[in-house]
Amino acid sequence: MSEDVVKAMVSIASYVEKVSNEIDKESVTRFLKILTSALANKRKILVVGAGRSGLVGKAFAMRLMHLGFNVYVVGETITPSISEGDVLVAVSGSGSTQIVLSVASAAKRAKAQVVAVTSFAESPLAKISDHVVVVPGRTKVATETDYFARQVLGMYEPLAPLGTLFEDSVMIFFDGVIYALMNILGVGEEDMKKRHANVEFV
Amino acid sequence: MSEDVVKAMVSIASYVEKVSNEIDKESVTRFLKILTSALANKRKILVVGAGRSGLVGKAFAMRLMHLGFNVYVVGETITPSISEGDVLVAVSGSGSTQIVLSVASAAKRAKAQVVAVTSFAESPLAKISDHVVVVPGRTKVATETDYFARQVLGMYEPLAPLGTLFEDSVMIFFDGVIYALMNILGVGEEDMKKRHANVEFV
Amino acid sequence: MSEDVVKAMVSIASYVEKVSNEIDKESVTRFLKILTSALANKRKILVVGAGRSGLVGKAFAMRLMHLGFNVYVVGETITPSISEGDVLVAVSGSGSTQIVLSVASAAKRAKAQVVAVTSFAESPLAKISDHVVVVPGRTKVATETDYFARQVLGMYEPLAPLGTLFEDSVMIFFDGVIYALMNILGVGEEDMKKRHANVEFV
Amino acid sequence: MSEDVVKAMVSIASYVEKVSNEIDKESVTRFLKILTSALANKRKILVVGAGRSGLVGKAFAMRLMHLGFNVYVVGETITPSISEGDVLVAVSGSGSTQIVLSVASAAKRAKAQVVAVTSFAESPLAKISDHVVVVPGRTKVATETDYFARQVLGMYEPLAPLGTLFEDSVMIFFDGVIYALMNILGVGEEDMKKRHANVEFV
Numbered sequence A, B, C, D: 001m002s003e004d005v006v007k008a009m010v011s012i013a014s015y016v017e018k019v020s021n022e023i024d025k026e027s028v029t030r031f032l033k034i035l036t037s038a039l040a041n042k043r044k045i046l047v048v049g050a051g052r053s054g055l056v057g058k059a060f061a062m063r064l065m066h067l068g069f070n071v072y073v074v075g076e077t078i079t080p081s082i083s084e085g086d087v088l089v090a091v092s093g094s095g096s097t098q099i100v101l102s103v104a105s106a107a108k109r110a111k112a113q114v115v116a117v118t119s120f121a122e123s124p125l126a127k128i129s130d131h132v133v134v135v136p137g138r139t140k141v142a143t144e145t146d147y148f149a150r151q152v153l154g155m156y157e158p159l160a161p162l163g164t165l166f167e168d169s170v171m172i173f174f175d176g177v178i179y180a181l182m183n184i185l186g187v188g189e190e191d192m193k194k195r196h197a198n199v200e201f202v
Helices: A001-024 A025-040 A051-066 A096-110 A124-128 A139-144 A144-154 A164-187 A188-195 B001-022 B025-040 B050-066 B098-109 B124-128 B138-146 B146-154 B164-185 B189-195 C002-022 C025-040 C053-067 C097-111 C124-128 C138-144 C145-151 C164-185 C189-195 D002-024 D025-040 D050-066 D097-110 D124-128 D138-144 D146-154 D164-185 D190-193
Strands: A045-049 A072-075 A086-089 A115-119 A132-133 B045-049 B071-073 B087-091 B111-118 B131-134 C046-051 C071-073 C085-092 C113-118 C131-134 D045-049 D071-073 D088-089 D113-118 D132-134
Touching: A001 A164, A001 B001, A001 B025, A025 A115, A025 A132, A025 A164, A045 A051, A045 A096, A051 A072, A051 A164, A051 A188, A051 B050, A086 A096, A096 A124, A096 C097, A115 A124, A139 A164, A144 B045, A164 B001, A164 B164, A188 B164, B001 B164, B025 B131, B025 B164, B045 B050, B045 B098, B045 D138, B050 B071, B050 B164, B050 B189, B050 D025, B087 B098, B098 B111, B098 B124, B098 D097, B111 B124, B111 D097, B131 D146, B138 B164, B164 C071, B164 C085, B164 C189, C002 C131, C002 C164, C002 D002, C002 D025, C002 D164, C025 C085, C025 C113, C025 C131, C025 C164, C025 D002, C046 C097, C053 C071, C053 C085, C071 C131, C085 C097, C097 C113, C113 C124, C131 D050, C131 D164, C138 D164, C164 D002, C164 D164, D002 D164, D025 D113, D025 D132, D025 D164, D045 D097, D050 D071, D050 D088, D050 D164, D071 D113, D088 D097, D088 D132, D097 D113, D097 D124, D113 D124, D138 D164
Parallel strands: A045 A072, A045 A086, A086 A115, A115 A132, B045 B071, B045 B087, B087 B111, B111 B131, C046 C071, C046 C085, C085 C113, C113 C131, D045 D071, D045 D088, D088 D113, D113 D132
Antiparallel strands: none
8 A cells, every 4th residue: 555655755756846847937036036025125924825725835934934034824813914015925726716816805905915826827816916926736737748747747636636736846846935045045044943933832 | 046946846856756765665554554444433533743744734634634534633623632542643853842742642641542753763752652654854864864865965954944854755745645545445536625625714 | 000901801791791681582592503403413513703703713613512513613724615504603793804704605605504693784794694693892882872882881992992892792602602502402511521622732 | 592691691791890800900010011011122922822712812912913012822833932031921721731831831941931821820830930810710719719609600510611711701801901001002993903914814
């Protein structure tokens, strides 16, 4: 039974590696600039996502906090209002998740900058966002490079159900962004440890 | 700047692929048996982890729910008591996180079965657990295969700070476990969609 | 300074006592019947609310779990889909909170029964709900019985800002509902303790 | 059935009113000074509690945020480390909740100031804390003023099971503290609305 675990892990890892080369480099550079500019101008960054995309967003927010960013997760207790100049990072594979769209619209009304991280450049979320980073998920690949996905990488449906490939890719994409930010800001692991919760418990 | 993102993503993906072959296969098989046995015997599964390990545990719990498991996250509102025959899945890279140890001890007192997912087979968490799945994290690799990690894969410290490699590896390991469980249980993606939240909003 | 604390506590407590006599008794009886009927028919109950109303909803959900109900909080990790025959308890003082409305609409589409707990019988939430329990909040009182509220009970605005009176009243209303359910179901405190988390940690 | 709801609400409200006069005024004044001093010195305030006490702590933290405090909830995503001069507000009726004790100890090691809100002045939590606010809960009252509690107020066990009286009293105590802080700081409801989440959704 354990071979299935290994097989799926290898498939997902290969997929993520492939994704790393497919993400548009200019869109990544602009994302980094939006983030560092928020830090420099002491603006807030709010992160939002539903379900597992929301968990991946939280993992990103935690690291941004370790780096000294003024970051919050929509839906948590002490998340303040968003205002002009603040940034909303909205994570949704389909770009159609109702609640994420509703938050992104509210952020737009408050004149905040909205960054969509999604698989679909033409999705409702992407359309109302100021900036879009396209991270391919299964459906995208299935449409565009059907043969490669299915035959070579073995991307049959059950291998990574629902949004798995998107969520895992975004998790690692965000960790790549953290690494790039560490270099840009000259922040080392020791600095991050100081901000790391010393009374954590979830 | 975007090259750093790509470089880190490729490094992490390579690392996860390597990890997939290093996890002890028998420990994975036994983990799968503990999970399917809990399902067959209508026992509860509780998942616990601090910080980003906790988020990865939640992502796993959500998929177990989609598969029909009776699963809960320690610390959430409607999580019931744990009793004899129930299973606690405790995620901690160091195996020394105080809060996770405290929950694991309480679960042992309640005669539940404790499964540790950790990088350290000799850690306090591993020692009090009934079953251990060792998922190597950076420190582990740095100790054991220093040259390979640092020179070949480029596992320099800042490339994936703090517990990043452990967390990303466990995220994808758990997704591999979900794939294996789908095969074992004969559950397809359509079945999972039916249980997927239709009123979700975090 | 401490006299202000005492003064506000007495005002809020007096307000809650007044509210207890203003809630429509038939609407409460029907709410109890919807809950016990969900238990008898093994249906799920989902609870939703934003901000502090959401926290009050969680406190209610936790006690329902202690009583043996099959209850979930919208937005938490293992909350499953809602279906025909299930119950959504939606808490919103204004009855206009966008996210709560959006969840209530989704629940209606899934043919679940929606119960609104709100200060406004004519609010959008109340209008799409199958059943409404009106718990008066400050604004309501200010409109209807301005003199009494302001002169006798001292309900000046700053004494309980924003939705405080609604939230505190609903917290205690829900605890009253729990007491009534304990009597109806013949469940004692000892039974509840058995379900109370023994590994809790938020 | 609805009379039970009314009866319990009246009992709880009467209890809270009684509590408001029993809380030691000097301990409240000192609590207010610790909070305003943290604000003046730009120190962080972290709030912690398990189960329903934790939810009440979150409701307090949300209002402190509305007032402009630099406040966090232990266990949420972006909660930073606690350091010398910071304040931990620890809520536990029994003063013996393992996880809360563990967090309070960690905060003491980091040289933060710990404030216990508990029913028991002699509890382990109270003993390691720098300051204690005693909010009587049922057990306390049952021990000290058995006749009054049981015969006059009708504080029979099932009327408010488990920690209900403590939790409801602390909820309203904290709201009294918020009112006092608004007066001390000269902050009005309009100022608070500006900080209130405009993209909230839990």
